[in-house]
Amino acid sequence: MPVDGPVPWERPDHTAAKHDIYRRYLERWFPILLGGSKAYKSATYAEGFAGPGVYVGGYPGSPIIAIEALLKQVPNPEPVVKMIFVDDDPRCTKMLREQLNSKFPTRPRSREKLPISIELGTCVDKLEPQLDAMDAWEQPILAVLDSWGNVPVTYRLLQRLARNQSSEVIITLGTQHFIRFVSKMGPGADEVFGGDPNWRRIDTMATGQAKRQHILTCYRQTLSKAGFKYLLDFELVDRRGESLYLVFGTNHRRGLEKMKDSAWEVDRVYGVGFRDPRDEQAETLFELTDPALAPLGRLLLARLKNEPKASVRVETLRDFALFDTVYRPEHVIRTLKGLRDNGLVESDRSGLYRSSFVRLAR
Numbered sequence: 001m002p003v004d005g006p007v008p009w010e011r012p013d014h015t016a017a018k019h020d021i022y023r024r025y026l027e028r029w030f031p032i033l034l035g036g037s038k039a040y041k042s043a044t045y046a047e048g049f050a051g052p053g054v055y056v057g058g059y060p061g062s063p064i065i066a067i068e069a070l071l072k073q074v075p076n077p078e079p080v081v082k083m084i085f086v087d088d089d090p091r092c093t094k095m096l097r098e099q100l101n102s103k104f105p106t107r108p109r110s111r112e113k114l115p116i117s118i119e120l121g122t123c124v125d126k127l128e129p130q131l132d133a134m135d136a137w138e139q140p141i142l143a144v145l146d147s148w149g150n151v152p153v154t155y156r157l158l159q160r161l162a163r164n165q166s167s168e169v170i171i172t173l174g175t176q177h178f179i180r181f182v183s184k185m186g187p188g189a190d191e192v193f194g195g196d197p198n199w200r201r202i203d204t205m206a207t208g209q210a211k212r213q214h215i216l217t218c219y220r221q222t223l224s225k226a227g228f229k230y231l232l233d234f235e236l237v238d239r240r241g242e243s244l245y246l247v248f249g250t251n252h253r254r255g256l257e258k259m260k261d262s263a264w265e266v267d268r269v270y271g272v273g274f275r276d277p278r279d280e281q282a283e284t285l286f287e288l289t290d291p292a293l294a295p296l297g298r299l300l301l302a303r304l305k306n307e308p309k310a311s312v313r314v315e316t317l318r319d320f321a322l323f324d325t326v327y328r329p330e331h332v333i334r335t336l337k338g339l340r341d342n343g344l345v346e347s348d349r350s351g352l353y354r355s356s357f358v359r360l361a362r
């Protein structure tokens with residue numbers, strides 16, 4: 001769906017933060033896959049909603065960010081990196097071509113080593129055929145699916161990506177889109193959720209927070225059913241309170257850790273914080289060096305409450321933080337110390353270590 005207004009458009013703060021996360025993640029992803037002794041010979045970076053490659057003010061778009069990350073972190077020109085950029089707005093594909101020519105006036109790598117395809121058409125019609133045409137399968141693929149939030153992407157593509165080796169997806173999800181249009185959306189909208197109409201239950205929910213959480217839960221289930229073992233979703237919130245959800249799917253613990261590191265390092269100049277969508281009080285985690293740990297405290301208390309064996313190893317809670325929250329494992333001991341100081345949690349010894357056991361205070 002082409003944008004109503006002019007191309008390019010302004011870059012909102014949460015988009016700047018999102019780009020910062022993309023860049024940090026790609027600067028890790030490319031060398032992990034293409035450097036070192038176990039390197040793959042080839043990988044593909046594919047965007048289904050590429051945009052024009054530039055924003056008002058000259059800020060780079062995601063395709064440029066990806067190419068720059070590759071050139072910066074993988075100086076060895078040998079591995080083949082295939083790039084696919086799809087967009088259904090001809091103004092965007094044209095401008096993206098111009099941007100690539102002006103940012104990289106001489107080809108940084110040969111056509112064989114860095115084939116780039118810019119395709120005009122919808123993600124549904126073009127992305128999968130182009131992955132086939134470029135022989136991208138059976139090598140790692142990172143698919144960035146950055147739509148306006150409505151995620152017009154087939155479930156089949158998600159399944160194929162989840163089954164493909166070392167492949168990952170980063171998806172922008174606009175919960176508002178589904179909340180606003182639920183009554184007008186036909187069965188086609190269920191395809192976003194793998195054909196499951198359960199997301200429509202938002203109709204019966206009273207608060208915006210409950211609706212947002214439900215859409216996210218349904219989408220997590222969709223990615224999980226498609227075959228992604230590890231998921232990370234978080235909400236980027238800017239100073240005006242406008243938000244954007246990013247959902248990341250991978251089959252590798254290391255991918256999850258690196259994405260989480262990238263999110264926590266996001267440059268604070270954008271004034272964007274992120275929230276754990278599972279935190280019932282929706283508290284924003286603004287400070288990087290001094291993160292708000294109260295939401296993690298609430299999540300840990302809920303986790304301990306559900307623990308049949310009463311005592312839980314701290315290491316288990318570190319994994320819980322990694323797999324089930326936006327927090328990093330490193331945040332857990334600090335948070336538990338705070339909970340213990342407030343008399344909410346007890347531990348088996350005075351120091352708190354990864355091998356310690358904790359339980360809810362009696």
Ligand SMILES: C[S@@+](CC[C@H](N)C(=O)[O-])C[C@H]1O[C@@H](n2cnc3c(N)ncnc32)[C@H](O)[C@@H]1O
Binds near residue numbers: 054061063089148
């Ligand atoms: C959020 S913008 C992408 C921004 C870009 N990824 C970036 O970060 O620089 C969404 C883009 O998707 C395109 N678009 C919208 N619906 C589409 C569809 N069904 N298939 C392909 N492109 C679509 C729009 O033209 C727009 O350029």
